[in-house]
Structure formats: structure tokens, C-alpha cells
Amino acid sequence: MAEKSASEYRGSIHQQQKELMLDWYQRLDHAAETGDPPTVSMMISGNCVELLEGFGAIPLYPEVNALQLAIRHQSLEPILAAEEMGYAGDNCAYVKADIGCMLKGITPTGGRLPKPTLVLCNFVGCNTYVKWFEHVAAFTGAPLYVLDVPFLRGDQPSQADIDYVVRQLKEVVLQIEMLTGRKFDYDRFRQSVAYSSEVEDLWSQIKHLAKYSPSPFDAYFDAITLMGPLYVYRGKREGVEFFRAALNELKEKAQAGNGIYEQERFRVVVEGPPPYPYFRTFRDMFASWSAVAVASTYSTVGGLWEFGFRHDPKCPFESVAMHMLAQNVTNRNYLQRYDQIRRYVQEWKADGVIIHFVKSCRLFSAGQGDMRDYFTKQLGVPTLYIESDLEDPRYFAEAQTKNRIDAFFESLEHAKHTAGHAVFERSR
Amino acid sequence: MRIAAGVDVGSTQTKAVLVGANGDGVNVLSRSLIDTGANVRRAAEKAFDECCQAAGISQSDVGFVVGTGYGRYNISFGHTQMTEISCHARGAHFLCPGTRTVIDMGGQDAKAIGVGPSGEVLDFVMNDKCAAGTGRFLANAAEVMGLGLDDIGPLSLRATRPVKIATVCTVFVESDILSYLSQGKRPEDIMEGVHLAIAKRTLSLARRVNIEPLITMTGGVARNIGMVRALETVLGQKIVVTPDAQFMGAVGAALFSLEKLGESFESGVWRDHAVSSGN
Numbered sequence: 028m029a030e031k032s033a034s035e036y037r038g039s040i041h042q043q044q045k046e047l048m049l050d051w052y053q054r055l056d057h058a059a060e061t062g063d064p065p066t067v068s069m070m071i072s073g074n075c076v077e078l079l080e081g082f083g084a085i086p087l088y089p090e091v092n093a094l095q096l097a098i099r100h101q102s103l104e105p106i107l108a109a110e111e112m113g114y115a116g117d118n119c120a121y122v123k124a125d126i127g128c129m130l131k132g133i134t135p136t137g138g139r140l141p142k143p144t145l146v147l148c149n150f151v152g153c154n155t156y157v158k159w160f161e162h163v164a165a166f167t168g169a170p171l172y173v174l175d176v177p178f179l180r181g182d183q184p185s186q187a188d189i190d191y192v193v194r195q196l197k198e199v200v201l202q203i204e205m206l207t208g209r210k211f212d213y214d215r216f217r218q219s220v221a222y223s224s225e226v227e228d229l230w231s232q233i234k235h236l237a238k239y240s241p242s243p244f245d246a247y248f249d250a251i252t253l254m255g256p257l258y259v260y261r262g263k264r265e266g267v268e269f270f271r272a273a274l275n276e277l278k279e280k281a282q283a284g285n286g287i288y289e290q291e292r293f294r295v296v297v298e299g300p301p302p303y304p305y306f307r308t309f310r311d312m313f314a315s316w317s318a319v320a321v322a323s324t325y326s327t328v329g330g331l332w333e334f335g336f337r338h339d340p341k342c343p344f345e346s347v348a349m350h351m352l353a354q355n356v357t358n359r360n361y362l363q364r365y366d367q368i369r370r371y372v373q374e375w376k377a378d379g380v381i382i383h384f385v386k387s388c389r390l391f392s393a394g395q396g397d398m399r400d401y402f403t404k405q406l407g408v409p410t411l412y413i414e415s416d417l418e419d420p421r422y423f424a425e426a427q428t429k430n431r432i433d434a435f436f437e438s439l440e441h442a443k444h445t446a447g448h449a450v451f452e453r454s455r
Numbered sequence: 456m457r458i459a460a461g462v463d464v465g466s467t468q469t470k471a472v473l474v475g476a477n478g479d480g481v482n483v484l485s486r487s488l489i490d491t492g493a494n495v496r497r498a499a500e501k502a503f504d505e506c507c508q509a510a511g512i513s514q515s516d517v518g519f520v521v522g523t524g525y526g527r528y529n530i531s532f533g534h535t536q537m538t539e540i541s542c543h544a545r546g547a548h549f550l551c552p553g554t555r556t557v558i559d560m561g562g563q564d565a566k567a568i569g570v571g572p573s574g575e576v577l578d579f580v581m582n583d584k585c586a587a588g589t590g591r592f593l594a595n596a597a598e599v600m601g602l603g604l605d606d607i608g609p610l611s612l613r614a615t616r617p618v619k620i621a622t623v624c625t626v627f628v629e630s631d632i633l634s635y636l637s638q639g640k641r642p643e644d645i646m647e648g649v650h651l652a653i654a655k656r657t658l659s660l661a662r663r664v665n666i667e668p669l670i671t672m673t674g675g676v677a678r679n680i681g682m683v684r685a686l687e688t689v690l691g692q693k694i695v696v697t698p699d700a701q702f703m704g705a706v707g708a709a710l711f712s713l714e715k716l717g718e719s720f721e722s723g724v725w726r727d728h729a730v731s732s733g734n
């Protein structure tokens with residue numbers, strides 16, 4: 028990110044994070060030139076990145092490319108290119124930005140991106156994934172494999188669901204063996220699953236640090252920064268090292284009573300992806316009220332670990348399947364998401380919930396009106412509902428968004444002093 | 456007497472209000488209203504200036520100024536800013552004690568605010584990013600019909616068979632109206648259709664906060680009696696409208712200013728007050 032918000036956490040892990048991500052992009056650039064290492068396009072949500080380690084392959088994340096573009100204020104050009112080609116205004120703008128980039132030869136860092144060895148659609152929850160990856164495969168000419176991951180219908184997936192996904196994962200292994208001519212290294216895969224489990228444990232501990240008051244980091248905005256290494260390096264030693272350092276750094280901060288503001292005034296839970304094209308502006312709207320996000324659902328898109336789930340090297344295939352089926356926010360149902368947010372509000376001691384409706388993303392946003400009702404009317408939790416987009420800058424109305432956020436915090440402030448009609452002090 | 460001001464810079468009009476507190480309680484001293492126009496900063500200055508003149512005081516007599524409305528950050532002389540959501544709730548609580556729901560309809564915003572027993576905002580919802588269901592929608596409809604904004608309300612009260620306006624789009628409503636005109640529908644029935652369309656949209660907005668009596672309507676559109684009646688029809692409840700509902704945001708801002716000066720008070724009444732000459 029080029030610009031820094033006043034409230035942004037920048038410890039030594041920030042620099043390490045940058046280096047790790049740069050290194051990943053360099054490896055992708057190298058792969059574009061030499062074909063090595065093999066690369067597999069996949070989605071962030073509940074993926075099976077550990078499988079790639081068995082081939083020494085690395086992931087290619089169209090979503091990360093799209094959000095990187097947006098955060099650098101470069102998403103509109105590819106979106107328009109895709110629309111010119113016929114993509115509709117209502118299509119997910121992540122898809123349009125990604126396809127537009129292919130059409131225009133744009134990459135977020137300026138380096139090259141390889142033609143993937145395999146386009147692996149790890150379909151969990153969002154059916155846009157399927158169409159998106161069909162198009163990626165068509166544009167790149169790479170082979171496509173669509174994993175069919177059933178929705179989570181009950182609290183836990185059935186054994187039949189798990190077996191069904193495991194069978195497909197094994198099929199993917201055969202596919203990659205065929206495409207790369209490399210033999211799948213089961214031990215390396217199992218080791219990767221073990222690394223993931225360690226990373227998940229560290230990440231979960233970091234998330235729980237936000238229970239401190241003041242919270243040592245923002246579990247929405249700063250968590251997003253940490254999510255890069257989480258997705259790219261989850262099943263690797265580097266990931267374990269990075270998250271161990273991050274935990275130590277943040278734990279020290281928490282124990283010393285250092286928050287991200289001189290005085291933390293509000294604690295909120297944020298639901299929904301951020302408006303990446305206005306990431307900093309959006310963050311500043313929270314910062315002007317010294318409001319910190321103590322938890323967020325978006326940071327559990329890749330995996331839901333703060334409530335206990337870990338990958339298990341004793342049964343690597345099954346635990347990857349379990350993760351895909353049940354342990355990421357996108358494949359779970361709405362009531363489970365309500366419950367996740369409710370726990371955040373209660374256990375992380377939040378003053379309210381902020382729902383960011385994203386026009387692009389039906390998966391996240393359909394039903395958020397009811398969610399708002401549930402929290403305000405049934406639980407009595409102050410809840411703000413705002414709308415824009417995660418990728419398309421045309422849907423962000425700065426004055427309107429700020430107005431709603433200001434009004435929300437004014438009302439929280441007022442609630443703290445109901446008896447006395449306090450006039451709200453706000454930093455200007 | 457301590458004097459405080461509220462300036463509400465809206466998308467269409469800018470309102471200023473002065474309030475004063477002495478032993479008797481809190482009075483509204485004066486108010487002014489001007490078109491916002493392109494120069495927001497100047498509009499705020501002018502409204503404030505006129506308001507002071509109407510009260511016969513100098514600007515330096517005003518102890519504190521709170522700015523509100525979309526242009527609040529452009530008020531160079533303001534001491535602090537608050538959103539119009541808090542201000543409308545505060546103003547309505549003061550002038551219409553017992554208010555539990557505020558329906559505010561302005562030039563490009565429609566909002567519903569749940570108000571607590573001490574005038575605090577409990578919950579609020581606003582229209583999304585388009586102008587459907589706002590003053591702009593009514594203004595467009597009036598223009599297509601060749602009617603003045605002040606005429607459409609009384610006219611619509613004469614309707615006997617209101618037409619159905621399906622669209623809530625501020626632009627597409629024109630073609631709906633033109634087609635009804637070409638079918639020979641009566642202007643009052645068309646305008647009543649327009650009012651009902653907005654009222655229904657506002658109702659679905661307002662339902663998202665708990666609609667509880669007393670319901671007070673604020674904002675410029677509250678001057679339109681047709682809109683008030685249409686809202687009452689769809690809500691099935693009475694709505695309270697003060698004669699100067701469009702000043703409610705500025706009143707709330709002025710009350711917050713007064714609190715800032717250390718005054719505390721419960722509620723008041725809209726007393727006789729000086730009126731500026733307007734534009």
C-alpha cells in the first residue's frame with residue numbers, strides 16, 4: 028500500500044510482510060519466464076494450498092491481484108476494459124478487474140504473471156468462482172479443474188461430504204502429476220499441513236489479542252495486511268516464522284497496554300470486505316473516532332481458526348477437506364455467520380457492528396439487511412449498514428459514507444452519556 | 456443570555472438558527488434560509504450572517520457554532536461538526552417532546568431515525584446512493600407537470616383515483632408521468648401517485664428502524680402537505696410536523712452548541728422569533 032493511514036500499525040512485521048509478498052511476486056515472475064515453479068490458480072476461500080507443496084508449486088491468486096490493483100487505485104481501467112468486452116455492470120468487479128488485466132496485459136506489481144499450470148477452482152460457497160475460473164482458463168489456455176465442494180448444510184459436514192472432497196483432491200493430485208511430470212511428495216504435503224496447523228494456531232492467538240483493551244492492532248484493517256502471508260505462506264516454514272514474530276510483537280504491545288490510538292474510544296466488529304479502492308480513506312473514517320475493529324468476518328474468508336479448528340497432519344487429506352467444507356466463512360450459512368459475529372461482539376467486547384455491503388459480492392452481501400435487523404432488533408447491538416464496492420471505485424460515495432460512519436459513532440458516544448446530552452468531542 | 460448557533464448546509468438549502476438561554480429556558484431567537492448554490496462556504500457565511508442580523512446581534516455575541524449537513528466541513532467559522540442525523544433527532548426531541556421516530560426528507564436524502572427518551576439516536580437508516588424517494592424526485596415530477604413545488608402537495612389532496620407509479624427512479628419517473636398525461640389522467644391523480652410511491656419507499660426504509668410514535672417529520676419535504684398525508688396513509692399513523700420542520704437540523708445543531716457552552720435543558724417550544732428576509 029502506498030499511502031499510510033494515521034492508525035495503521037507498522038511494526039517490524041510490516042516490513043517482513045512486504046518482503047514476503049514481493050518474494051512471491053518475484054517467484055511468479057520467474058515462473059512466467061521459465062515455467063518453474065509450477066503455478067496453480069486458486070481462490071482464497073477455503074483452499075487446498077497445502078496440496079501444492081507436494082509438488083513444490085506455488086499459488087496464483089486472482090483475488091489478490093484484483094485487490095492489489097484496487098488498493099493502488101488502478102482497478103477502474105481493467106474493469107472498463109472488461110465491460111467494453113461485454114461483462115455486465117452487475118458482474119463481480121473482482122472478475123472484471125482480473126479479466127481486464129489479462130486483456131490489457133496489466134499486473135499489479137508490473138512484473139509478469141505466468142500462465143498457470145492448472146486453473147483449480149476450489150468452489151466454496153461463491154458460484155461466481157466457477158464462471159470466473161472458466162474464463163481464466165479460456166483466456167490463459169490453461170487446463171481447468173473444478174472442485175465440487177458441497178455447502179455446509181448442518182453444523183458439521185457428513186462423512187460422505189468429506190470422502191467426496193478427498194476423492195476429488197486425490198484426482199487433482201493425479202492431474203498435477205500429469206501436467207508437471209512431477210511425482211507428488213506425500214511427506215512434503217503432510218509437512219505443509221503441519222505448518223498450516225502451526226500458522227493457524229499463531230494467527231488465532233493474534234486474533235485473540237484483540238480482546239485486550241486497548242487492542243494492539245486493528246482486526247479488520249491490519250488483519251488484511253497480515254492476510255497476504257497467511258494465504259501465500261500458510262503451509263510453509265516461512266509462514267510459521269512470520270506469524271511467530273507477529274505474535275510476539277503484538278503480544279508485547281498488548282501486554283504493555285499499547286493500542287493503535289492514544290485512547291481507544293470504540294470497539295467494533297466489521298462484516299464484509301473493505302472498499303479497496305478507498306482503503307485508506309475508509310480506515311481514516313474509523314481513525315477520526317479512535318475506533319478499532321476487534322474482529323472481522325472478512326479475515327476469516329481463508330479460514331476460521333479463532334474458534335479452534337486446525338489442519339491435522341495425522342489425516343492431511345481429510346483435514347484439508349474439512350477446512351474446505353466447514354472452516355471458512357464463505358461455505359457456511361448465514362445463521363452460522365450471525366453466530367460468529369455475535370460471539371465476536373460478546374467475547375471481544377465490541378460496542379457495535381459495522382456491515383459493509385459490497386455491490387459486487389452477492390456471496391457476502393445478500394441477506395445483510397436481515398443481519399442488520401437481527402443485531403439491532405433481536406440483540407440490541409448498535410449496527411451500521413453502509414454500501415459500496417470492494418473493487419469498483421465508482422460505487423464509493425465518500426461524503427455519504429463518512430456521514431453514516433460519523434452518525435454511528437456520534438450515536439454510540441451519545442449512548443455512553445444518555446443522561447447528560449453530552450456534546451461529542453471528536454478529533455478534527 | 457448565552458447565544459449559540461447551528462448551521463445546516465444541505466444539498467439544496469442552507470439553514471441557520473440562533474438559540475439563546477437565560478433564566479427562562481431556551482428560546483429560538485432567529486433563523487434564516489438561503490439556497491446553497493455552488494459556493495457552500497459562502498452559503499454558510501451568508502445564512503449565519505442573516506440569522507445574526509435578524510436577531511439584532513453581532514456574530515461575536517455567538518458563543519459556539521455547530522455545523523451540520525453535507526457541507527458541514529466547509530463552515531469556516533464553525534467550532535465543530537455533527538451529522539444531521541444526531542441534529543435532527545436532537546431538534547425533534549426539543550421541539551416535539553416525546554418524538555421516538557424522525558422521518559427526515561431533504562433534497563437528496565431520506566432517512567428514518569429511531570430516537571431515545573433523551574433525544575439520542577438509537578438507530579438510523581438512509582436511502583442508498585440514488586435520489587429515489589427524496590425531494591429531488593418530487594422536484595423532477597413537479598417540473599415535468601409544469602407545476603411549482605409548493606403547489607403539488609395541495610393539488611394531490613384533491614386526487615380521487617391516484618395512478619400507480621411503479622418506478623422510484625428520479626429520471627424514469629418522467630416517462631411514467633408523460634405516459635399518464637397522454638392517457639388523459641388528471642394532474643392531481645398523477646401527483647398523488649407520485650407522493651404515494653415515495654411514501655411507500657420511505658415506509659420500507661423506516662420499517663428498518665422500529666417505527667414508534669411520536670413520529671415527527673423534518674426536512675424541506677415536510678412543507679409538502681401532500682407528502683405528509685401520503686406518509687400518514689401508508690404508515691397508518693399520525694405524523695407531527697412543525698411549521699419550520701426544515702430547520703430541525705439547524706435547531707439540533709444550535710442546541711448542541713448551547714450544551715457546549717455548558718447549558719443543560721430538556722425541551723422547549725418553538726416560540727415566536729424573528730425571520731430573516733430570506734434569499
Ligand code: SF4
Binds near residue numbers: 119120122154159391
Ligand atoms: S462474488 Fe464475492 S466471493 Fe464471489 S468472486 Fe466476487 S468477491 Fe469473491
